[in-house]
Amino acid sequence: MSMYTGVPTVKRTAVYVYQTPVRIWHWVNALAITVLAITGYLIGSPLPSLPGEASDHYLMGNIRFLHFAAGYVFLVGFLFRLYWAVVGNRYSRQLFTLPFWRRGFWSELVHELRWYAFQEPEPRKYVGHNPLAHLFMVVIITVGGLVMMVTGFALYSEQTGLGSWQDELFGWVIPAVGQSQDVRMWHHWGMWVIVVFVMLHVYTAIREDIMSRQSLISTMISGWRMFKDDRP
Amino acid sequence: MATTDTFYEAMRRQGISRRGFLQFCTITAATLGLAPGFAGRIAEAMETKPRIPVLWLHGLECTCCSESFIRSAHPLASDVVLSMISLDYNDTLMAAAGHQAEAILDEIRHQYKGRYILAVEGNPPLGQDGMSCIIGGRPFLDQLREVAADCQAVIAWGTCASWGCVQAAHPNPTQAVSIDKVIHDKPIIKVPGCPPIAEVMTGVIAYMLTFERLPELDRQGRPKMFYGQRIHDKCYRRPHFDAGQFVESWDDEGARKGYCLYKMGCKGPTTYNACSTVRWNDGVSFPIQSGHGCIGCSEKDFWDKGSFYDHVTDTRVFGIEANADAVGIAAAGTVGAAITAHAAASAVHRIKQRAGAQHTEDGQA
Amino acid sequence: MSVQTPNGFQLDTAGRRVVVDPVTRIEGHMRCEVNLDADNVIRNAVSTGTMWRGLEVILRGRDPRDAWAFTQRICGVCTGTHALTSVRAIEDALDIQIPENANSIRNIMQLTLYAHDHLVHFYHLHALDWVDVVSALKADPKATSALAQSISDWPLSSPGYFRDVQTRIKRFVESGQLGPFTNGYWGNPAYRLPPEANLLAVTHYLEALDFQKEIVKIHTIYGGKNPHPNWLVGGVPCAINIHDTGAVGAVNMERLNLVSSIIDRTIEFIDKVYLPDLMAIASFYKDWTHGGGLSSQAVLSYGDIPERANDDSSDNQCLPRGAIINGKLDEVHEVDLRDPEQIQEFVAHSWFKYKDESKGLHPWDGVTEPNFVLGPNTKGSQTRIEAIDENAKYSWIKAPRWRGHAMEVGPLARYIIGYAKGIPEFKEPVEKVLTDLQLPVSALFSTLGRTAARGLEASWAAHRLRHFQDKLVANLKAGDSATANPDKWEPRTWPKLTKGVGTTEAPRGALGHWVVIEKGKIANYQAVVPTTWNGSPRDPAGNIGAFEAALLNTPVAVPDQPLEILRTLHSFDPCLACSTH
Ligand code: HEM
Ligand code: HEM
Ligand code: NFV
């Protein structure tokens, strides 16, 4: 049990990885995405009808408002995170960069996959993301998030109207994708991709916290990566 | 020299007073979404302008655009045809047939080179050598290209000419295409709808005659004044949408109270058209007001967006149809199950590993 | 050169070939070629449907509940009739019962279409075959007024009124821009009306153009728009709420009143303008007896306008059902749309492909596969047809047959069947027209007979509208306001494999849709449409269709001017988009 507690005493067993802004961003972002997915789902499949006068209720309006508010949080957070990737430490850049050209990355990715498939006795140690997490982070959060923001704001431009900044910046998306219904459809598919990612992400975070040779959840809380052994 | 009949004169002869005429101009201005001051300009234009030739061609279509056009109440279709434009070719209405009909196209093309308007209802098929739409023994495509060559501007009536419409729906057996795929060097005004609203059609024409310019178009080539907003943005059932009050099943309590049709598949939120404001047939009603959701009939490829009765549309990807929610829920369920199984396997694995480690320790001890 | 067709017509291709392409004032695209003998009499006729869109192909794999919207876009002129046929086919396949109010509203929609479509056809598609617009300029407005008042008490009939219209037309003609009247056949000797009758007809051409848009508002009220109102499998989409709060969001008292007032005005316009004009014009063409074609030989009707909901029996249909063959008016055959032997489609002369083109296929087994090829005797090229080769494939229309017979369908067919069955509401008006014009029964089988039957039917439909609107209100009074049955809305309630057939009498005649539904999707969809019947090309046996038969033996006054050809073709109100779909 001593492995899990206490301050690391051995040199190089703890590294400061996630700076405070990244950590705050992570949890704000997690909350925003959760709200977006739930409200988004309810926009697509609304709750059962309410009785009485229309003027007594604003349920759908509130759900949509939450969605848009969370959408703005998501956007602002993303922009901030982008800024932090420039000014923050080297690990803060991982989210936006993929060592595509590095052969080692792919072989380590295979190793990681084998670890999950119980084919390896032990995972490797990583200061930043493990390659599998890294790949998913970039593809789902950065690329996927961009897709959700672009399609989301394109849909938003429909209500702010021709000539609004949302329209000027994102209105082109609608004819580019086809028509409004197509944009919704891809936005909706995007939700499911992110939901599935989040499920896997949370599961692996907990599992690796227990099974890998390093800390994870606490890292996202304290910022420090703790290693459970001194082997390379 | 022949006298030219102006719209004002035509109306006066019909027993309409000057006051009535000006009132008409005010209504037209309002329909076009213009400030009241524009009524004067409309009146002036209609009092003085001669009639511009319009050649109205038909490709693959159902003629409902022509039918809709003749339903126009303000202006009356009869006034448009007799006094505002010179509808020299429209095979649904014209007296001449065969050679005599074809001769008109040549005549106008030469006499009014660069000064006539080409209106297209329907669209050309490219399959079957273009011979799934034959006019005068030749592909409609040829006729379309020839008449387009010398026109001033093109009006694409309806969803057929604008987007392809029903004949272009999957698998598009005739390879029908919207007209902007074959006419590249002329301004094209898309007036989509299946069909478009009559007063929108005549409104677009009246605008062009009055202001002597093409209407301002949006990114997709549609006049902003009629297609700048969605049905949903101005739908009178919108308060029920915002409140969360929906028709849940046909002819239920909600249907009888006029609740929002979103759950019955209404495409108002994704459809750009003037139905919820101008309404249909002299403002009598529009689809939603009469209890059926909007099917999105002015939108590109609206036939291929899944059932008209689902909000979350089916997607045709890689040749198979799939519903995002059905797939999403299945995927989330599968992943959830996989996670549970993987977690269990991991626990077993770990216990085994630990037991193994314990064993070695014991052995060593 | 001369051949006898199995259905009893003499064809001779010897004389001069005249081509009319495009045939105008019809819906869709059509070509017609005829051979004229030395006396300019038509001895061979070839009718070609020149468009095809492939709706039957497009429908495969779709949700059956959506099919009405697709099929409705087969035609915007007979808008709604395909949609109604489609929802009936789906309901038949899924065994869905509809509420009584839905039946009444559907009938109102269909009858509204009749009134509108027939009126527009008469004035805007057909009248110019009989009416010389230019001659109207010579009319004396006073005499026109006298003529108008002698045939009807329609109030718009003063000399000043006709003078105004005449001046307007005069100015129009003088402007040198004749618009839709450019290059018409004005002055052709086949025009027989005196200037006064021409002026009367032209005036009503304009009046009818302004009025027709009022009739369709009934569609707008119950269906949300026209053309292309909305429909629903299981009933109608418009809910009814008369008594409660929220009634303004549904069909309510104000809406019912609006429908009612439009019905009154429609009855008045048809009875006081359309019918008197029709009779007046017909009286000048009494001896133009051409164009009978198949009508005296073989006519078909499926029947329509069910009095009560969910009862498909023959006696529940206000419009008669039956088939007459071999000219035997005293024997009206039962028609069974499910019987694979009765209705079949052939493609030997159509631009489609079957495995064995000597045989016909019942629509449930129907195949739609395009195959555009021209015969060896075609003049011109593959993309520039100068004269078509009717011995090979020559039309986008399939050739439907009833027990092997080419049939004529439409208002005339319905009236002949109603007459043959001795149903008073069809028999009596026909007899009255014949006595008024002092014509024998045989005069019915002609171009004019077709045009007259349509007029009578427009009036019949307008009065029936009143009946069903009243019936709807009576049912509401009795406390039933149901408009839809949603029990089988969800596809999971459907059988794995099922098939159905739906029919209507469309304005132009018998219309059927056959559907096969498999695992919730359309596996096959076939439409056999009125103009498919009338405009049919030849079948493998050589039987000619109704258009071709009707054109035979008609003299043409000026061979370069296809006035008489248009006259007879227009009497069918051809709809080519329908015919080929
Ligand atoms: C909507 C929900 C969530 C989203 C979208 C999300 C997204 C992310 C992203 C983008 C990162 C990378 C951070 C960076 O490099 O900037 C990350 C890391 C991390 N997240 Fe989440 N997260 C979510 C929920 C959670 C939850 C609920 C947990 C804890 C149970 C969690 C635990 C972690 C951990 C431990 C890391 C660090 C992984 C590592 O060190 O490689 N996340 N997450
Ligand atoms: C992870 C991010 C997001 C998720 C999971 C998500 C999810 C969804 C879903 C499922 C829908 C319903 C689509 C439908 O079937 O109609 C929706 C609608 C919508 N979303 Fe998002 N969304 C996200 C981000 C955004 C962002 C950043 C915006 C920008 C403001 C946005 C704006 C909208 C809008 C405008 C709608 C349409 C709402 C309406 O018209 O009623 N979304 N979203
Ligand atoms: N032929 C035909 Fe139709 C009709 N009536 C329909 O079924 O016209 Ni467009």
Ligand code: SF4
């Ligand atoms: S747009 Fe629709 S209504 Fe117009 S011709 Fe095409 S199918 Fe018909």
Ligand code: SF4
């Ligand atoms: S009925 Fe349709 S357009 Fe109207 S508020 Fe509801 S979803 Fe929007």
Ligand code: F3S
């Ligand atoms: S279906 Fe079409 S008619 Fe208007 S309400 Fe929708 S755009």
Ligand SMILES: [Mg+2]
């Ligand atoms: Mg067919």
